[in-house]
Amino acid sequence: MFELLKSDAESKARLGRLTTARGVIDTPVFMPVGTQGSVKALDPRELQEMGTQIILGNTYHLYIRPGLDIIREAGGLHRFINWDLPILTDSGGFQVFSLAKIRKIKAHGVEFRSHVDGTLLFLGPKEAMEIQRLLGSDVAMVFDDCPPHTSTAKEVRAAVERTIRWAKECREQPRAEGQAVFGIVQGGNHAELREECARALVAVQFDGYAIGGVSVGEPEAEMMKAVEHTVPFLPQNQPRYAMGLGTPAQLVELVARGVDMFDCVLPTRVARNGTAFTTRGTISIKAGLVKADWRPIEEGCECFACRNFSRAYLRHLLNVGEILGLRMLSVHNSYLFLKLMSDIRAHIAAGTFTQFRREFVANYVPSQKVLATRGQTAVRGADE
């Protein structure tokens, strides 16, 4: 299912190919997030034009709205949203722990109230896998316990133990035809818990492994450490997925640490705040600074927005509240993340990744504001 095509000589970066029921995915890959069955502000044609290989959907959100009856009647998520390429669904574990109210953790799952209307619901390994089977996603994620960044070591240990137990339960549930299932490694910033969780999940034998419990408000250094403490215990010949990350420079650094798959709401979320990503950092298009700036968002960018519109026009659109403004920033930002991955793949193939990494990270000025956006609210396909 996963073919490791090349390992970089000077880093842990890998070039790979993930074969799913609905197509082949070149890795490293960025997956745009379609939490509620739509990548925010974008249509399927725009997504395909910008080189999207796979998108995300979310079990928790789709379970609450539109609900399983509708998805079942539609013939699965792909048909419901008219998307023929692969879909990865998150299990809902993260959302139950971050979004839902009045949680009650039980042996086989979590009782909680819907954040929309307060309905009492229950999600556990069995339910999450059954929903994902009905959604018919190409990659399903196990139902995990994702504790907040501020948890004590004892709490993180409990979450790891629960995550392992639930992962085993997930492994035994029926799947959709051709559906892969990935385990999720928890363990916070505790190296020994990361190792323990990774080893235990690998023993269960999943089709791929995700690094969870990152993008939960922790500082960047800690996030990098969590990945470094996990990757060595994951199989070489299987895909590795860092959940809910990150900024462009972080993605480059995470590829260098051996991660193959990424998802993040940042491109579309910051777009709606009037901010654009560039290869040198973010710029606020909504702010007055670009009022008479006739350049595209980023010179040389070949996205639909940069081929058609100036910063000055986009600034005007955002300023007067025209939807086309946030649409075009969503197009550009998503394109930039996808193009970055395509560049990364080309550089790994050419043996020039280390040089690319050095230059990219040196040129990229992280915006404190964007990093804060990441930290404040959970970014893992959660509540965008």
Next chain:
Amino acid sequence: MFELLKSDAESKARLGRLTTARGVIDTPVFMPVGTQGSVKALDPRELQEMGTQIILGNTYHLYIRPGLDIIREAGGLHRFINWDLPILTDSGGFQVFSLAKIRKIKAHGVEFRSHVDGTLLFLGPKEAMEIQRLLGSDVAMVFDDCPPHTSTAKEVRAAVERTIRWAKECREQPRAEGQAVFGIVQGGNHAELREECARALVAVQFDGYAIGGVSVGEPEAEMMKAVEHTVPFLPQNQPRYAMGLGTPAQLVELVARGVDMFDCVLPTRVARNGTAFTTRGTISIKAGLVKADWRPIEEGCECFACRNFSRAYLRHLLNVGEILGLRMLSVHNSYLFLKLMSDIRAHIAAGTFTQFRREFVANYVPSQKVLATRGQTAVRGADE
């Protein structure tokens, strides 16, 4: 500039061709409204794919934001918004009288405060024409006095006199190269004032004539009468434009009364309320009724939304607040208005317009809610 290709034998419907600096427009034509330099929620590619021949822009709104310096520096409105096809600009008269606060009507225009930030501004024939010259629209409209539906006969007479005087002033102002200028007939529901205004404007010799003072909250019968009282006094060999109208069935009836050009914010405005137009009336997609309705918005419709998505999916998108929902309803509704005009042209050409008109109007069930939307707030490219 305007070529009358065919007059319908059984009605006043006309098939025509309007040649502008930026291309030829087949009439009858519907013009999507891009008040602030963007047809709400749509991009230029989508507009062109659905057969848009010309769009509207608005002097008042663009004067306030982004302001003339920006438009001038961009090299005109077409370049600012990246739209190569014709643009018609409304003069701002209607907005000054409907949107702006603390108006003071003077001999050569109106002093008012911006509805955005309260800045004291002045617009009159000279200013409106100068702004439209800078915008570089292909068709400019004269600066008129558009009184509300509730005005007394005396007030309407004063508005007509002012409109005629200002029209003459507009006629003498410099224009952009190749820019046509249309007069606007006022006169409310007073047949004699409509005739007087039309005759006076025709004497000034404009490139086309608009029927204004409709879509200002009057009942449909009165609106039709206002058109009927105006059209006979307009030249056969020049285009006639009914401003801010209307529903699909109204457009068919207005074509039958000899109108060639239309603009209306209804398609995009009701889209944002979750309502779709069909050839049989409107349907609320947001309401629960279509929760498990797997048909497209309208069967047989070839718009992007109907080719790709079910009512059930669109309903879900609207229900959870996803932008793609209102985007797709805006696509469908705008397409329907444009396709209707294209069907009307084909039927006039084939000599089957009367039959088409009878069947269309019989099948179309006007929605009181949509008619109310029209009445409550001004629809003439105003405040969408």
